[in-house]
Amino acid sequence: MTVSAPHPSPLVSLRDVRFAYGEREVLRGIDLSVHRGQVVAIMGGSGCGKTTLLRLIGGQLRATGGTVEVEGRDVARLSGSELYALRRRMGMLFQFGALFTDMSVFDNVAFPLREHTDLPAGMVRDLVLMKLQAVGLRGAAKLHPNELSGGMARRVALARAVALDPLLILYDEPFAGLDPISLGIIGQLIRKLNDALGASSVMVTHDVHESLAIVDYIYFVSDGRIVAQGTPDEIRASRDPFVHQFVHAEADGPVPFHYPAEPIERLLGGEGA
Amino acid sequence: MSAIASALRRIGALTIDGIWRLGFATRFLFAVLLNSGQSLRRIHLTIRELYFSGVLSLLIIMVSGLFVGLVLGLQGYDILQRYGSADAVGVMVALSLLRELGPVIAALLFASRAGSAITAEIGLMKTTEQLKAMDMMAVNPIARVVAPRFWGGVLSMPLLAALFSAMGVFGGWVITVVVIGVDDGAFWSQMQAAVEFRYDVVNGVIKSAVFGTVVSLIAVFEGYDCQPTAEGVSRAITRTVVTSALAILALDFVLTSFMFRG
Numbered sequence: 001m002t003v004s005a006p007h008p009s010p011l012v013s014l015r016d017v018r019f020a021y022g023e024r025e026v027l028r029g030i031d032l033s034v035h036r037g038q039v040v041a042i043m044g045g046s047g048c049g050k051t052t053l054l055r056l057i058g059g060q061l062r063a064t065g066g067t068v069e070v071e072g073r074d075v076a077r078l079s080g081s082e083l084y085a086l087r088r089r090m091g092m093l094f095q096f097g098a099l100f101t102d103m104s105v106f107d108n109v110a111f112p113l114r115e116h117t118d119l120p121a122g123m124v125r126d127l128v129l130m131k132l133q134a135v136g137l138r139g140a141a142k143l144h145p146n147e148l149s150g151g152m153a154r155r156v157a158l159a160r161a162v163a164l165d166p167l168l169i170l171y172d173e174p175f176a177g178l179d180p181i182s183l184g185i186i187g188q189l190i191r192k193l194n195d196a197l198g199a200s201s202v203m204v205t206h207d208v209h210e211s212l213a214i215v216d217y218i219y220f221v222s223d224g225r226i227v228a229q230g231t232p233d234e235i236r237a238s239r240d241p242f243v244h245q246f247v248h249a250e251a252d253g254p255v256p257f258h259y260p261a262e263p264i265e266r267l268l269g270g271e272g273a
Numbered sequence: 274m275s276a277i278a279s280a281l282r283r284i285g286a287l288t289i290d291g292i293w294r295l296g297f298a299t300r301f302l303f304a305v306l307l308n309s310g311q312s313l314r315r316i317h318l319t320i321r322e323l324y325f326s327g328v329l330s331l332l333i334i335m336v337s338g339l340f341v342g343l344v345l346g347l348q349g350y351d352i353l354q355r356y357g358s359a360d361a362v363g364v365m366v367a368l369s370l371l372r373e374l375g376p377v378i379a380a381l382l383f384a385s386r387a388g389s390a391i392t393a394e395i396g397l398m399k400t401t402e403q404l405k406a407m408d409m410m411a412v413n414p415i416a417r418v419v420a421p422r423f424w425g426g427v428l429s430m431p432l433l434a435a436l437f438s439a440m441g442v443f444g445g446w447v448i449t450v451v452v453i454g455v456d457d458g459a460f461w462s463q464m465q466a467a468v469e470f471r472y473d474v475v476n477g478v479i480k481s482a483v484f485g486t487v488v489s490l491i492a493v494f495e496g497y498d499c500q501p502t503a504e505g506v507s508r509a510i511t512r513t514v515v516t517s518a519l520a521i522l523a524l525d526f527v528l529t530s531f532m533f534r535g
Contacts, residue, residue, distance in 0.1 A: 096401065098406035
């Protein structure tokens with residue numbers, strides 16, 4: 001695992017980012033940065049606003065406060081065509097792959113190449129087969145997405161996400177719903193592709209052990225704030241109660257087991273009846 | 274009293290909601306038109322959709338046209354022979370098909386066959402995040418997915434309506450001339466004399482073009498706008514069929530009252 005020398009300016013930087021869905025505040029002042037070459041994980045319980053963070057970086061949502069910068073440019077201020085120009089240099093892996101179900105595996109991976117380049121068919125073919133080879137699925141090029149297992153679909157989606165050799169790769173829950181073998185494969189691929197392409201990766205996940213093994217830096221998000229951060233070694237050694245609860249998968253702790261409710265004694269004691 | 278008030282509120286809410294959606298659909302139409310360049314430049318995208326909504330609807334359209342023609346022939350003969358003008362059955366069949374039944378029934382069938390399929394496809398693409406994935410790949414889903422389907426529907430509808438009418442006339446001919454024994458020459462010559470190209474045929478084509486545009490817009494809009502869940506997609510499909518049917522019948526009345534006031 002390599003931690004590249006810190007580049008003077010981070011590729012992605014979020015400063016005091018706030019976001020609300022209507023009245024419901026999801027992010028309450030997030031600061032984080034992703035340096036070039038790094039694989040960064042954003043972790044937290046379900047529904048803590050991790051995926052929202054990813055959407056803010058990809059420009060699918062606009063922050064209600066603070067700034068989201070990619071390559072030093074404020075994503076929220078980009079025009080439609082500037083945003084598309086930026087996205088051509090980003091790859092995103094969706095939670096369930098989001099493969100185009102009416103196209104074969106080959107056509108799925110070829111899609112970004114055909115849409116954004118005028119490469120001759122032979123070259124598109126070579127590039128697609130190279131990407132599929134990288135994820136170990138060259139033999140599956142002719143299959144359709146409905147013939148793939150969950151892990152294979154995720155790998156095809158990964159090949160598609162890196163088809164244009166992106167600068168930044170975003171992963172939305174790349175490990176969700178995978179068996180241990182597929183999980184390990186995806187983890188290794190994320191690291192290898194990141195290093196081979198010289199890209200940077202941001203991964204939103206709640207899979208602690210797989211992430212600790214492959215990432216360079218981790219942010220923990222809870223209740224819309226960054227509650228802890230550090231390198232995998234720092235996280236493992238951390239005495240922070242939230243990190244401890246998360247890493248050791250304890251049911252109760254700073255994140256309560258019970259959804260807020262009135263004390264149960266009052267319900268069971270018969271007073272309320 | 275409160276029951277009346279709440280009923281009134283409900284009607285008001287439904288009306289406002291309907292107007293909002295109409296506004297959204299109109300804005301969506303402009304977005305589709307603005308992003309239609311690609312479906313014309315990369316014509317194979319549109320041709321593929323023409324195949325899916327046009328060619329694959331051929332069977333149901335032609336069979337239904339045939340049956341409608343058969344029924345029209347039977348009923349028309351039954352009524353006209355009472356007045357001794359059974360020869361005019363060809364005129365009756367042709368005019369009712371070209372002016373009304375062809376465009377209207379073909380559009381109703383088109384909405385339930387192709388419109389529902391378009392809504393389901395776009396809705397499922399939305400549910401499985403395929404549209405978002407496309408957007409993240411810097412490919413505009415309105416230009417790449419919606420516009421070709423819209424134009425495929427707009428272009429295939431008039432052709433399907435024409436085929437429907439042709440099959441209907443054929444069905445009317447089969448039942449009256451071949452089966453009942455109306456004079457073959459009278460059937461065709463009266464039709465030829467009475468049907469006017471500009472007044473009857475062109476107006477019918479205009480109608481079917483309007484219906485095609487409306488049904489295609491409703492189908493792509495409902496798909497694009499649906500709630501991204503299984504239930505949301507099913508509701509969107511229902512809305513496509515119901516709204517299309519109402520829109521077709523209401524617009525048909527409006528168009529007829531402009532075109533054929535006599």
